[in-house]
Amino acid sequence: MFLLVVPCFNEEGRWDVEYWRRMQAVDGVSWLIIDDGSTDATAAVAQGAGLSSRWRVSSLPSNVGKGEAIRAGLIDALNTADVEGVGFMDADGAFESDDVARLCHIAREGFAGEPPWDAVWSSRVMLSGRRIHRSPRRHYVGRIVATYLSVGSDPLPYDTQSGLKFFAPSETLLRCLERPFTTRWLFELEMLARWQAVEGASMRIWEEPLHSWSDVPGSKIRGAEMVRVARELAIIRGLLARPPGKSPRGDGE
């Protein structure tokens, strides 16, 4: 069974009952909805949406931010019996159930492969024939940020900020989640830096292009949160910086 954490902050307005019905029909996936101190009726709509025992809602007393809500959810998921994989997915309806099922399948095989993958991350790549509806502005901002972070660090996945990711349960993953994240929005990158520190090697990530993704209106990253993201970018760049003299291949060139 895979356990996916869904961070929610004031998602009442974007909640789509039919969408969550489709998600709950995905085989082998259980859901842990984390209501992060919402001030609207998110908790109630999420509670009402559960169709089986594979759906759980947990409410945090106050808003701690996406990274911390996911950290709490992943720790909870890793302590749940019979999990073969954990992960998280945005609550805004951007991902389709077919992709969730497909990536779950890839993760299931990859986590058991030889050598095993540590994680499967979705990627919003506008390949021909896919339905990736992302505003050009957000796409180009994303590319600039990715380039900024990759200069001077080891290679990063193409799309580090896509909100659907799976991880194989492991002691290393638990250790990466032990301490609170410094960042709210770039915690996945903090996880990569922690992984490197714990394992002495990069997280082995299989990145899989999505078939569908849509930019759902009502983004929470606006105004002051934009300023916070800019600050977090500088923090992350420091965390990911390669020690001087070390090439991405580690041969000192």
Ligand SMILES: Nc1nc2c(ncn2[C@@H]2O[C@H](COP(=O)(O)OP(=O)(O)OP(=O)(O)O)[C@@H](O)[C@H]2O)c(=O)[nH]1
């Ligand atoms: N736990 C928690 N989750 C949050 C918070 N703010 C936003 N989220 C969740 O984070 C996810 C992504 O938020 P969005 O507002 O869709 O972010 P976005 O700017 O549209 O990002 P993309 O969808 O990746 O383009 C959603 O599941 C939100 O509910 C928060 O303060 N706490």
Ligand SMILES: [Mg+2]
């Ligand atoms: Mg969104």
